[in-house]
Amino acid sequence: MPLSREERETFLSEPHIAALSVDGGPGRAPLSVPIWYWYEHGGDVWIMTGRESRKYGLIEAAGRFTLMVDRLEPTIRYVSVEGPVVAVDPATKEELRKMSARYLPAEKVDGYVDFAWKEHGEQVVIHMRPERWVSSDLGQV
Structure with missing residues (x-):
């Protein structure tokens, strides 16, 4: 059964690992990869990734x-x-900390942020405006 707007926005605002999919280019299937994301009711989704990444x-x-x-x-x-x-x-260290705190235990955040900020290269924050939603809860059948 499809979720209501409130249900789907609440579910998306929870810290799940997302599967990101994007057109893979000519002759390629879509690229699909796991990713951390941020969403708040009624807003845009944002993700963080390397500026030089294929993604x-x-x-x-x-x-x-x-x-x-x-x-x-x-x-x-x-x-x-x-x-x-x-x-x-351009990503900021504060955005990296906010995203990391969403997914990691509190005692791991500082260490991960320091490592990622130094080792992952230049990062960007990409904002996406939700246009089309597909949702279901198969337990509500």
Whole structure:
């Protein structure tokens, strides 16, 4: 059964690992990779990735991407959201810390942020405006 707007936005705002998909270019299947993301009700989705990454190059070329999040318990539920890129900004250490704190235990955040800021190269924050939603909770059938 499809989720209501409130249900799908609440689900997307939870810290799931997303599957990001973007057009893979001529003769290639879409690129699909796991990624951390940030979403708050009614806002844009944002992700962080390397400026030199294949993922960023494909997103830049396509101008849009899809995120899909799911869970298995207590019921099988998923939300997929697709839309255009509306902004790309250089990442800040504060954004990296905010995203890391969403996914990592508190005692791991500082160490990860210090490592990632030094070792992952230049990062960008990509903002996507949700346009199309597909969702379901298979336990509500």
